[in-house]
Amino acid sequence: MDYLENIGSRAQKASVKLALMMQEDKNKALHSCAKSLLDNQDKILEVNKEDVIRSRENGVKESLVDRLLLTPDRIKAMSDGLLEVANLPDPIGEVLSMKNRPNGLVIGEKRVPLGVIGMIYESRPNVTVDAFGLCFKTGNAVILRGGSDAIKSNIAIVNALHEGLRKVGVSEDVVLLLEDTSRELVDKMMRLDKYIDILIPRGGAGLIRSIKENSSIPVIETGTGNCHIYVDEFADFDMALDIIDNAKTQRLGVCNTCESLVIHDKISKAFIPLIYKRLSDKGIEIRADEKGCAISPGCTPAKEEDYYAEYLDKIISLKVVDSMDEAISHINHYNTKHSDAIITKDYDRAMRFLNEIDSAAVYVNASTRFTDGNEFGFGAEIGISTQKLHARGPMGLKALTTTKYIIFGNGQLRQ
Numbered sequence: 001m002d003y004l005e006n007i008g009s010r011a012q013k014a015s016v017k018l019a020l021m022m023q024e025d026k027n028k029a030l031h032s033c034a035k036s037l038l039d040n041q042d043k044i045l046e047v048n049k050e051d052v053i054r055s056r057e058n059g060v061k062e063s064l065v066d067r068l069l070l071t072p073d074r075i076k077a078m079s080d081g082l083l084e085v086a087n088l089p090d091p092i093g094e095v096l097s098m099k100n101r102p103n104g105l106v107i108g109e110k111r112v113p114l115g116v117i118g119m120i121y122e123s124r125p126n127v128t129v130d131a132f133g134l135c136f137k138t139g140n141a142v143i144l145r146g147g148s149d150a151i152k153s154n155i156a157i158v159n160a161l162h163e164g165l166r167k168v169g170v171s172e173d174v175v176l177l178l179e180d181t182s183r184e185l186v187d188k189m190m191r192l193d194k195y196i197d198i199l200i201p202r203g204g205a206g207l208i209r210s211i212k213e214n215s216s217i218p219v220i221e222t223g224t225g226n227c228h229i230y231v232d233e234f235a236d237f238d239m240a241l242d243i244i245d246n247a248k249t250q251r252l253g254v255c256n257t258c259e260s261l262v263i264h265d266k267i268s269k270a271f272i273p274l275i276y277k278r279l280s281d282k283g284i285e286i287r288a289d290e291k292g293c294a295i296s297p298g299c300t301p302a303k304e305e306d307y308y309a310e311y312l313d314k315i316i317s318l319k320v321v322d323s324m325d326e327a328i329s330h331i332n333h334y335n336t337k338h339s340d341a342i343i344t345k346d347y348d349r350a351m352r353f354l355n356e357i358d359s360a361a362v363y364v365n366a367s368t369r370f371t372d373g374n375e376f377g378f379g380a381e382i383g384i385s386t387q388k389l390h391a392r393g394p395m396g397l398k399a400l401t402t403t404k405y406i407i408f409g410n411g412q413l414r415q
Helices: 001-016 023-039 042-059 060-068 072-087 126-135 148-167 183-189 205-214 237-249 265-279 288-293 303-309 324-334 348-357
Strands: 095-100 106-113 117-119 141-145 175-177 198-200 229-230 258-264 287-289 315-321 337-345 361-364 402-409
Touching: 001 117, 001 141, 001 175, 001 183, 023 126, 023 148, 042 072, 042 148, 060 148, 060 337, 072 126, 072 348, 095 175, 106 141, 106 288, 106 315, 117 126, 126 141, 126 148, 126 175, 126 288, 141 183, 148 175, 148 361, 175 183, 198 205, 205 337, 229 265, 229 324, 237 258, 237 265, 237 337, 258 265, 265 287, 265 288, 265 315, 265 337, 288 315, 303 324, 315 324
Parallel strands: 117 141, 117 198, 141 175, 229 258, 229 337, 258 315, 287 315, 337 361
Antiparallel strands: 095 106, 106 402
């Protein structure tokens, strides 16, 4: 049995036992793993420095280095995330329905684990902990394949999780990390449908597209984030400035960052100079259409590809529109179905935006940065799904389950 087959077999065997584990035992293990992360903090930070130095030497831009960087506060947040997941209700075993049929059969629907989940992701070592916590709580074993840039950090984190599991007598095979980060292994992993039930890619557009197109395993697509904010003609300017500032500059290298602005023409001459100053003071380049550049000549003329871009950098696009119809059309054409927002004081226009924008998360008068499992009360997230089957938006515990029917009879035969 080769390396990957061995990993898959071990995970599958572990998932069978994990699916039957009681909630109290799972929560005890999560608490143990949370403590182990803190106990091993110095080891994790030490190797993370090596990953960060290597990434900078390789010319990785700082917004992406920030994704990789761990600090004591971030490790504490990872540990706290496991505790929050432990405190959430366990969805496994939940009976969703139970009905009596005329023939005497009693048919119920029950929530169960998916089985073995494969995660392929880039850069962010916190995903290692989030994926483990959510999969473990829902009775799923997980096989992790992180990026080469974070390999030392991921090994140290998984070692800490294994230590926490050992202390409570739980098999380490419920969370397995592929230490071989070669592309060849990813290609093999995408065809390991004998052992892996669901594959979740989390990273750039190229990674996600490649896995979606080549995997023989069902894929949950966690999309890139070309998130829009539309400043309506009835917007509160101070609110709009603060929300855009937060959505763009609070953290550049994450998928819920605002990458595109859409401004109604009726307020463009008054508002664009204000947002230009606010963002340019923080080093943000605005790539605007002809109208935007005419209003604020400091803007860079936008190209067509700018309206599709997930920059993850100090750049944002800007489009001036003549109507709400055009705003909605523009956003639905260029967005990635992730998160989009409207700033307006008009209730009817807010409701129309909510109804007509085709995205996983649609906001009224709030920052797109809230599209996050923890912010939504899920404890953590394994990704933000931009597809429509079977999950959409931040994926918490219930998104990592499926159902089965349970049928009780007393000798019925089909006629």
